[in-house]
Amino acid sequence: MSRPISHVVFALTALFFLFFFALPIGETLSGAFRQPGGGFTPAYLVEVFRNPIYLEGLWNSVQMAVFSTALTLAIALPLAFLTDRFLFPAKNLFSALILVPMILPPFVGAIGVKQILGQEGALNALLASLGLENPAHPIDWLGASRLGGVVVMNALHLYPILYLNLVAALANVDPAMEEAAENLGCTGLRKFRKITLPLIMPGLFAGGTIVFIWAFTELGVPLMFDYQRVTSVQIFSGLKDIGGNPFPFALVAVMLVSTVVLYALSKMLFGRASHAMMAKATSQGGPRAIAPLPAWACTAFFACVTFLAVLPHIGVVLVAFSRDWYGTILPDGWTLDHFRAALGHDLTLPSIQNSLKYASLATLVDLVLGVGIAYVVTRTRLPGRELLDAMAMLPLAVPGLVLAFGYLAMTQPGKLFAFMNPAIDPLMILVIAYSVRRLPYVVRSAAAGFQQTSVTLEEAAQNLGCPPFRALRKITLPLIAANLMAGGLLAFSFAMLEVSDSLILAQKQQDFPITKAIYELYQLLGDGRFIASALGVWAMGFLGVTILGASVILGRKLGAIFRV
Amino acid sequence: MISISVENLVKKFDENVALNGVTFRIEPGEIFFLLGPSGCGKTTLLRNIAGFYIPDSGRILFGEDDVTRLPPHKRNTGMMFQSYALWPHLTVAQNVGFGLVERKIPRAEITGRVASALESVKMAPYAARRIAQLSGGQQQRVALARALVIRPRALLLDEPLSNLDAKLRLEMRIEIRRVCKEYGLTAIYVTHDQKEALSISDRMAILDGGRIAQIGGPQAVYRRPQSKTVADFIGETNFIEGKILESQPGSARVETPLGVFDGIVSDPGWQPKPGESATLSVRPECWRIETARPTRNAAAGRIGESIYLGEVAQYQFDTPAASLKILELNPDLARRPQDRELYATADPDDVVILRK
Numbered sequence: 001m002s003r004p005i006s007h008v009v010f011a012l013t014a015l016f017f018l019f020f021f022a023l024p025i026g027e028t029l030s031g032a033f034r035q036p037g038g039g040f041t042p043a044y045l046v047e048v049f050r051n052p053i054y055l056e057g058l059w060n061s062v063q064m065a066v067f068s069t070a071l072t073l074a075i076a077l078p079l080a081f082l083t084d085r086f087l088f089p090a091k092n093l094f095s096a097l098i099l100v101p102m103i104l105p106p107f108v109g110a111i112g113v114k115q116i117l118g119q120e121g122a123l124n125a126l127l128a129s130l131g132l133e134n135p136a137h138p139i140d141w142l143g144a145s146r147l148g149g150v151v152v153m154n155a156l157h158l159y160p161i162l163y164l165n166l167v168a169a170l171a172n173v174d175p176a177m178e179e180a181a182e183n184l185g186c187t188g189l190r191k192f193r194k195i196t197l198p199l200i201m202p203g204l205f206a207g208g209t210i211v212f213i214w215a216f217t218e219l220g221v222p223l224m225f226d227y228q229r230v231t232s233v234q235i236f237s238g239l240k241d242i243g244g245n246p247f248p249f250a251l252v253a254v255m256l257v258s259t260v261v262l263y264a265l266s267k268m269l270f271g272r273a274s275h276a277m278m279a280k281a282t283s284q285g286g287p288r289a290i291a292p293l294p295a296w297a298c299t300a301f302f303a304c305v306t307f308l309a310v311l312p313h314i315g316v317v318l319v320a321f322s323r324d325w326y327g328t329i330l331p332d333g334w335t336l337d338h339f340r341a342a343l344g345h346d347l348t349l350p351s352i353q354n355s356l357k358y359a360s361l362a363t364l365v366d367l368v369l370g371v372g373i374a375y376v377v378t379r380t381r382l383p384g385r386e387l388l389d390a391m392a393m394l395p396l397a398v399p400g401l402v403l404a405f406g407y408l409a410m411t412q413p414g415k416l417f418a419f420m421n422p423a424i425d426p427l428m429i430l431v432i433a434y435s436v437r438r439l440p441y442v443v444r445s446a447a448a449g450f451q452q453t454s455v456t457l458e459e460a461a462q463n464l465g466c467p468p469f470r471a472l473r474k475i476t477l478p479l480i481a482a483n484l485m486a487g488g489l490l491a492f493s494f495a496m497l498e499v500s501d502s503l504i505l506a507q508k509q510q511d512f513p514i515t516k517a518i519y520e521l522y523q524l525l526g527d528g529r530f531i532a533s534a535l536g537v538w539a540m541g542f543l544g545v546t547i548l549g550a551s552v553i554l555g556r557k558l559g560a561i562f563r564v
Numbered sequence: 565m566i567s568i569s570v571e572n573l574v575k576k577f578d579e580n581v582a583l584n585g586v587t588f589r590i591e592p593g594e595i596f597f598l599l600g601p602s603g604c605g606k607t608t609l610l611r612n613i614a615g616f617y618i619p620d621s622g623r624i625l626f627g628e629d630d631v632t633r634l635p636p637h638k639r640n641t642g643m644m645f646q647s648y649a650l651w652p653h654l655t656v657a658q659n660v661g662f663g664l665v666e667r668k669i670p671r672a673e674i675t676g677r678v679a680s681a682l683e684s685v686k687m688a689p690y691a692a693r694r695i696a697q698l699s700g701g702q703q704q705r706v707a708l709a710r711a712l713v714i715r716p717r718a719l720l721l722d723e724p725l726s727n728l729d730a731k732l733r734l735e736m737r738i739e740i741r742r743v744c745k746e747y748g749l750t751a752i753y754v755t756h757d758q759k760e761a762l763s764i765s766d767r768m769a770i771l772d773g774g775r776i777a778q779i780g781g782p783q784a785v786y787r788r789p790q791s792k793t794v795a796d797f798i799g800e801t802n803f804i805e806g807k808i809l810e811s812q813p814g815s816a817r818v819e820t821p822l823g824v825f826d827g828i829v830s831d832p833g834w835q836p837k838p839g840e841s842a843t844l845s846v847r848p849e850c851w852r853i854e855t856a857r858p859t860r861n862a863a864a865g866r867i868g869e870s871i872y873l874g875e876v877a878q879y880q881f882d883t884p885a886a887s888l889k890i891l892e893l894n895p896d897l898a899r900r901p902q903d904r905e906l907y908a909t910a911d912p913d914d915v916v917i918l919r920k
Contacts, residue, residue: 459616460649462636464663464714471637478653 005469006380009372010388016369017391019417020432024406025256025398031249031409044250054234054251058258061231064150065216065262071155072162072211073204075305079159080166081192087289088298094306096548098160101309103493103543104316108518108536110224111529112315113153115325117141122315125329146227153225154215156309161214162207169203170196209266210396213259217399220499220515231255232401236503248405256402313540320533338527342534350510351517352538358427358513359495362434366491367484369435370442375472377443378450392443395436400500407433408504422505430513433501438491445487449480485549493546496539514539565592565748566627566717568613573622575608582608583619584774590752590767595744597761597768598754601797604771606754607722613752614720615639626717637666642711643720646727648703650695656682656706657691663714681713682706684743701732708740712747719744719751725760737764758798762786770794788830792918795845802851802888804844805920808836816917818842821885822863827915834919841920848878848891850914853900858909863888867902881908 035041048054082088083095116122119138127133141149173196181187181195197204219232227233231251238248289295320338322331342348370392376382377389395403407429411421420429453476461471477484502515512520514535522532568590575583582605590596598606611617613624615636624632631639642663650659657678664674682688685705695703704724711719721740725733741764744751755761761768762782770777770785770793778785778794789795792803806820811829816836818825825844829836836842857864865883877895881888888908900906 454647454649456645456647456649457651459614459636460643460645460651460710461662461666462616463614463639463641463643463720464710465637465640465666466662467637468635470666475651479651 003380006376006382010376010382010384013369013373013376013388014391020407020436021391021395021398021403023416024403024410026406027409027415028249028252028402028406029256031246032253034246044246045253048247048250048254053229054231054247057229057231057234057251058254060147060227060229061216061255062258062262063147064154064218064222064230065212067147067151068154068158068215068218069208069212071151072159072215073208075155075159076162076166076207077204079302079305080163080170082298082301083167083287084170085287086295086298087287088295088302090299090302091287094299094302097306097310098163099547100306100313100544101157102160103497103540103547104157104312104536108316108533108539109157109312110153110221111319111522111533111536112312112317113149114224115315115319115529116311117149120326122325122329129329146222146225149225150218150222150227150230151215153221153312154218156312157221158211158214159305159309161210162204165203165207166200169200173199205266209263212262212266213396213399216259216262217255217401217500219401219503232399235401235405249409252399252402252405255399259399259402316533316536316540319530320537322530338530338534339538341527342521342531342538345521345531347509347512347517347520348535351512351514354506354511355496355514358430358434359492361427361431362438362495363488363492365431365435366439366442367488370439370446370487371477371484373439373443374446374450378447379455389443389447393440395438396440400437400498401504403436404433404500404504407501422511423507426505426507426511430501430505430511433505434495434498435491437498437501438494441490441494442484442487445483445490446480449483450476453479489546489549493543496543566750567592567625568596568718568750568752569623569625570609570613571623571625573609573612573624574620575605575612575617576620581774583612585622586771586774586776587622588769588776588779590750592750593745593748594766595741595751595753595764597765598752598771599758599761599768599797600756600771600777602756605774606756606771609771610720610722610752610754613718614641614643640714640716641718641720642714642716644707644711644722644724646723648707648724648727650703650706650710652695654695655691656687656693656695656698659695659706660710660713663710667714677713681709684712684746685709685739700727700729701736704728704736705739708743712743712749715747716749719749721751721753723755724753725755725757733760740764762798770797772797787914787916788828789845789916789918790831792843792845795916795918799847800889801845801847804846804886806842806844808838808840808842808917810838811836815912816842818844818917820844822883823861825861825910825915826912827917828913829917831919836917836919843918843920845916845918846888846910846914848889849876849893850910851881851888851890851908852910853879853881853890853892854907854909857907860909861912861915862907862909864905864907866905867900870897870900870902872897881906883908 032044033040033042083091114121119140121141123141124133124138128135128138133139178191178195181191186194217232219236222230222233223236228237231254235248235251235255238245238251318331319325321334321336323333323335323337325331373388373392377385408422409415411417411429413421417429422429457475457479458468458471461475462468466474497515498513499515502513503519506512506516518532518535518539521535522528524531570589571587573583573586574581586605586609598609600606608617612619615631615634618633622632623630626639651662654662660681661674661678664677669677679688679691682691685708687702687705687709690698690702690706695706698706704727707724724740725736728736737760753761753765765782767779767781768785769779772793778790780788785794786798789798795801795803804820804822804825806818806825809817809819809824811817813835814829816827816829818827827844853867854862863883865881865888868880868882868887870880871878872895875893877892877897879890879892879900881890890908
C-alpha cells in the first residue's frame with residue numbers, strides 16, 4: 001500500500017470508529033443527562049444511585065462479574081497448567097474440544113441447564129431414583145441462588161477464553177526461570193506463586209479482563225434465569241418505553257463508567273508489570289510424560305470440566321429430541337417433531353436467513369476494516385497508528401449493551417443516522433453493530449499475520465513492477481490467508497451468537513436474527529422450549545464446525561485472538 | 565544500459581541522519597559497490613535508489629530521468645534482497661515469471677524468457693519446485709534470475725551472498741559478475757565483505773557515517789586509501805604516527821619513532837606542510853624483512869610471535885617504539901631467527917601518508 005492509500009485507510013477507519021463507536025457511546029451517555037425540554041441534568045444519574053432497586057442491580061452485576069471471573073480462573077488455571085506441563089491420555093481430544101463451551105447460544109444453554117438442574121430436572125430425578133432425595137421435596141438447585149446459577153453458567157461458558165490466554169502465556173515462560181528458582185531451593189506451590197504466576201500475569205490479565213467485562217454486561221444468561229435484579233436486565237426491561245424513559249440511558253452510562261473504572265482498577269492491581277522474557281529459552285520446555293495414575297487423574301479432571309461445560313449442550317440436545325421431559329432422568333420419548341416444528345415455524349427460516357446475511361456481511365466488513373487497520377498499524381509509520389490500534393481493541397472493553405443502546409439512540413427519527421432506523425430496516429445498523437463488536441478478533445489475527453510475514457516479500461514484488469496495492473493482494477494476503485480465515489470464522493461465529501444487538505435492534509419479526517428467534521420461540525407457551533432447543537441444536541452444530549475449523553487452522557495461536 | 569547519478573542525498577530517520585549529502589555517478593554498465601561497516605548507510609542508500617525510501621533532499625537520476633519520487637514499481641530495477649524474498653506460495657517458475665506477468669507480457673514469451681533465465685543460472689530443472697524445497701545457493705540463483713528476467717535498467721544487490729557458505733560465495737561472486745557483464749547491466753552491490761568488493765567491482769564507494777569516504781577502483785582504494793577510515797576498513801594495515809619533514813606534490817618524507825619514511829600522499833586535496841602531524845599506513849604484505857640495514861624506509865626490530873599459515877606467515881615485528889604486523893609469502897621460518905636484530909622495510913610507493 002502506498003502512503004496516500006494508507007492515509008485514506010486510516011481516515012476511513014477513523015471515521016468509521018468516530019461514527020459507529022464513539023458516537024453511539026456518546027449518544028448513550030448524553031441520553032442520561034438530557035432533560036425532557038433539552039438541557040443538562042444529572043437528576044437521572046442521581047436517581048439511579050438513590051433507587052435501591054437500581055443499586056441492588058448494580059451490586060449484583062459487580063458480584064456476577066467478580067464471582068464469574070474468579071470461578072473461571074479456578075477452572076482455567078489448573079487446566080492450562082496441566083496442559084502446559086504434562087502429557088496425559090486424550091490430551092489432544094480435550095484440546096480440540098476446548099472451544100466447544102463457547103459455541104452455545106447463551107440462553108439456549110440455560111434451557112439445558114434448567115432441564116438438568118431444575119426442580120423437576122434430571123439430577124433430582126436421578127437422586128430420587130437412587131433414594132438420596134425425597135421426591136416430594138426436591139431441591140431447588142437453581143432457585144436456591146439465581147446469582148450462583150448465572151455465575152456457574154458464565155464460568156462454564158467463558159473459561160476457554162482465559163484458558164487459551166494462559167496456555168499461550170505459560171508456553172512463553174522460559175523453563176530456565178523455574179529451574180533457577182528450584183536451584184535456589186524454591187519449589188512446588190511456592191515456586192508457582194513467586195515465579196510462574198508473576199510471569200504469566202499479562203496473559204492472565206488479558207483473558208481475565210475479557211471474561212470480567214463479558215460477565216459484567218451479560219444479558220442472555222440472567223434473562224434466562226429470570227434474574228431481574230442485575231443492571232443488564234434492568235436496561236433491557238427499560239427498553240420497552242425508550243421514547244420517554246431516560247433511566248435505561250442513565251443505567252447504561254453507569255455501566256459504561258463502572259466498566260472503565262473496574263478495568264482501570266484491575267489493571268492497576270494486576271496488569272501493571274509485564275515482564276518481558278529477556279533471555280532466549282536455554283532448555284527445551286514442553287510437556288513431559290508422567291506416571292499412569294496422575295496422568296489419568298489429569299484426564300479425569302479435564303473430562304469432568306468438559307462434561308460440566310457441555311452439560312447445557314447435552315441438555316439442549318436431549319430437550320430438542322424429547323417428546324416430553326418432566327421429572328425424569330431421561331426424556332420420556334424421542335421425536336423429531338420439534339425440528340419439524342422449529343423449521344416449520346414462520347419465525348425460523350427467515351431468522352436463519354437473516355442471521356447468515358447479517359453475520360456474513362459483518363464478517364466481510366470486519367475483514368476489509370481489519371486488514372486495513374492491521375496493515376496501517378504493522379506496516380506503516382503513520383503518526384497516530386497506535387491510537388488506531390487501541391481503538392480497534394476498544395470494542396472488547398465496552399459492554400455490548402452500551403453500544404446496542406447507542407445505535408438505537410443514534411438512529412431515532414431526527415438524528416444523523418435516522419436513515420438506518422432499525423424499526424424500518426435494521427440490516428445496515430445490525431451489520432455495523434455486529435462488525436464493530438467482532439472487529440478486534442480480525443484485527444488481531446491479521447496483525448499477527450502481517451508481523452510474521454516479512455515486508456521484503458512485498459517489496460520484491462514492487463521492485464518487479466507490481467503496484468503496492470496489488471503487491472499486498474498477490475503476495476501478502478495469500479500468505480496470511482490462514483490467519484484471516486481463522487479471524488473471520490471467529491467473527492462470523494460470534495456474530496451468529498450475538499445477543500445484545502440482536503435483541504435490541506431487531507424489532508420486527510421478519511428482521512429477527514436466529515438468537516432473537518430462539519428467544520421468542522422460548523417464550524411460546526407449551527412446547528416453546530423444545531422448539532427453541534431444536535433451533536439451538538442446529539445453530540450449535542453449525543458453529544461447532546466453524547470453530548473447529550478455526551482451531552485447526554490457527555492451532556495454538558488461537559489464544560492470541562482473545563487479548564486486549 | 566544507463567548511468568545512475570545520486571546528488572546530495574539526505575535521508576533522516578527521526579533525529580538519526582542515515583545519509584548526509586551523498587553524491588556520486590555510476591557509469592553505464594559498471595558494477596558499483598557500496599561498502600562500509602554496518603550502520604554506515606549503505607542499505608539505506610540502496611533502498612533510496614530502489615524507491616523504498618524517499619530522500620529528504622537531493623536527487624536520484626537514472627540516465628536523464630529524475631526518479632527521486634518515482635514509486636518503486638515504476639523504476640524498472642531488478643533487486644536481489646539479502647533474504648532473497650522469494651514467495652513461498654509460488655513455484656520457482658512463478659517467482660521468476662512474476663515481473664513479466666506484471667508487465668503483461670504474452671504468456672508464450674513469459675514461458676520462454678523464464679526458461680532461459682533459469683537456464684542462465686543453471687536452475688532449469690527446478691522450475692516446478694516450491695521455494696522451501698531449495699537449498700540456500702539454489703534460492704540465491706532463483707532470486708538472481710527473478711531480478712534479471714525483467715531486463716531491468718539496473719540491478720540492485722543487497723548483500724546477496726551473506727547467507728551462503730564460503731565456498732559457494734566464491735562461486736556465486738564470479739557468477740554474478742559474469743551475468744552482469746553478459747547482460748551489460750549497471751549494477752549496485754551492497755556488501756560489508758571487502759573481498760567480495762575487491763574481486764568483482766569496477767568501482768566502489770566506501771561509506772562512513774552517512775557520507776562517502778572514498779570512491780575508486782579496487783586497486784586505487786586498496787593501494788591509495790585517502791583516509792584512516794578507508795585504510796582501516798579495506799584490508800589490514802599498520803598505522804604509524806609521525807611528523808612531516810618535507811613534502812613535494814604527491815609525496816612527502818615523515819619522521820616517526822621507527823625512523824624516517826618516504827611515502828605517497830594519496831589525498832589529492834591535501835598538501836602537507838613541514839611540521840604537520842601525519843599517519844603512515846603500510847599494509848602487512850608491503851613489508852620486507854632484511855638482515856642488512858636498507859638505505860631508507862627501514863625500522864629495526866626483532867620477530868616476536870609468528871603464525872605459519874602455509875602460503876604465508878604472519879609475524880609480529882617488535883620495534884622499540886611499536887609492534888608491526890608483517891606478512892611474508894612463501895615463508896621459511898628457519899631463516900627467520902628470533903634472537904637477532906632485523907630490519908623491516910617498505911617501498912616508498914607502498915607507504916601511504918594520511919592526514920592524522
